[in-house]
Amino acid sequence: MAYEKVNELNLKDTELRLGLPGTEQVKEEQDVSCVRSNKRQLQSDNEEESTTPPTKTQIVGWPPVRSYRKNNNNNNNNNNNNNNNNSVSYVKVSMDGAPYLRKIDLKTYKNYPELLKALENMFKFTIGEYCEREGYKGSEVVPTYEDKDGDWMLVGDVPWDMFSSSCKRLRIMKGSDALALDSAL
């Protein structure tokens, strides 16, 4: 029943505004009360998001989709991701700087080059060559993925079959994040 203060703080950081600039004074207070979370938050989403890059604050009852329908969507996603005997295996793909996620079916690709080409086309970037020792050196973007254990790995490190059966979601990192990951390798 308690207010989740943590999310209030996050909210101020993301600076959601009501109305146009110049009418800020009253709005600040409204922001906090308006976009707050309570116990009705989707629990599964909370757990999922805790290890990934910061996402927007969960808003209760938004988007206005009936919980019956939301649960069905979640079931669809879970079934598809966990059951490798299904002939589809959808994973979410996010790219830093792009406001929206995409979904791809990993089973439609047979190897890394095919996958990377598809990602390049989808997000309009070019990626350098992967080499085992140096990762994606020289490239602006670094494709990473979250595996079954929740760890973030570099795409290409493990054999394709192992990757396609353990990959839960993809994230294409850009810029300084990419460099940091590269140098850590």
Next chain:
Amino acid sequence: MDLRLPSKVLEHIFSFVDSNEDRNSVSLVCKSWFETERLTRKRVFVRNCYAVTPAAVARRFPGMRSLTLKGKPHFADYNLVPDGWGGYAWPWIEAMAEKSPSLEELRLKRMVVTDECLEKIAASFKDFKVLVLTSCEGFSTDGLAAIAVACRNLTELELRECIVEDLGGDWLSYFPETLTSLVSLDFSCLDSEVKLSDLERLVSRSPNLKSLKLNRAVSLHALGSLLCLAPQLVELGTGSFSDKLDQEAVSKLAQVFTELKELKSLSGLWDVLPEYIPLLYSVCPGLTSLNLSYATVQMPDLVELLSRCSNLQKLWVMDLIEDKGLEVVASSCKELRELRVFPSGADVDETNVALTEQGLVYVSEACPNLESVLYFCAQFTNAALVTIAKNRPNLKCFRLCVIEPFASDHETHQPLDEGFKAIVESCKDLQRLSVSGLLTDKAFEHIGRHGKKLKMLSIAFAGDSDLMLHHLLSGCESLNKLEIRDCPFGDTALLENAAKLETMRSLWMSSCGVSFGACKLLSEKMPKLNVEVIDEHSPETRPDSSPVEKIYIYRTVAGPRMDMPEFVWTKHKNPEIGVSHLAIE
């Protein structure tokens, strides 16, 4: 000379008056018309179960055969109404069992229905025929068994998106062998597997069965044998469409689908594998209604399917259809009347970027009968809204949900005021509107000025000030239901337009700036309204200036309700103690 028509003649005339809107008008003419009308009304609609008492309804309409009730406010669908708020079916069922035992049909929406309720129905109404529960909760499959076993003349049992405590699939086995009257069965929202042999026998002995909606647990294989037994189906909701079938089974299934000559409506299709979509091609030309909103079908497969649906009038689909898919819908489905596009992602962040405003523009251009739209989309523009408004002045229902709160026109970065202005100006018969995106008070000025036929309006994260509410309450003459969340208005507009609230069915406001003091004042001023303050986090004592979490205001002749939980305050409660002296434990 006595000019009054004898009541027998009036009765006969009124038997031709079907719509309840007309019947309500008829009942206002004079006392004798009121009397005759009430004695002859068979179908009663109570759109807010707290607006009137069950006893009053039973008393007024002794000939009632069909009762339709709605309980919780619409925003309950999005988890904004706390559990335990109310909407209980029991008092109604209890009252009707005593006073209207000839009741044959019960349709409930957003109500709490317990097993006790279902058992009472089964025991009390000898000629019970129709039970339709939409978005209800509180019962288990045991309650369904009670209905199945006792209602000998049952024709319709439909559970639409209910939350049911699923204790197993046995309930279906309780339909007696003597039950042969079934016309419609919908158990799509249940989880457990029912016994296939019982289902097959039920279907075989139901020659009038027109509508069958299975749950996900019914396999594709089972579907084949069921359809063999019911080729006369007009509406079909499949179960899971994903078993691995061998070639022989697939061709048998294909054959069975070609036998469904009467099929008009198709839904379900959970987990449908792309290779099975061609199985549906044979029924496509006959379909008027297609619900793919639970089927994760990708755009290319959707295109194949929809290009064959030339008679489609109603399409529900996920945003996986993308703009390209909607372009195909536009060119193939010229009879389209209703389009709903749902988000495939589970939260704000996951949005299919290949579905944009352009998809809806295509459909609005090419489908002349399009009158109802529900569209979830990541982004929109004023230009697109203006185009849609120009293309489709015949729109009756327009619900746009731009998923990002406060999202401006993604090309001009302006608010979407101008776009929605075009919609309300052009669509003169618009009855239902949901707005979204960045909107200033100006948008609501336009809606107030032009939305004269608007009955229901839904607003979230919009506006700047009290003006927004003032424009709506003073301008929208036909306004019946208004629901608002997270908008920055305060007390003034609400109090100034208090009289308007008696002409409306209900007003919902949550996370706005209305104070407790204003709620108290409104309650005092307007005795014909129930002003409910819903606040799960309220402190022991509440100062007048403190903003309230949620307010639900509705007109009523029933007075204060007896079943309010702790977290609902009305003026009948002592604010200090927080417990109503009228509440029954």
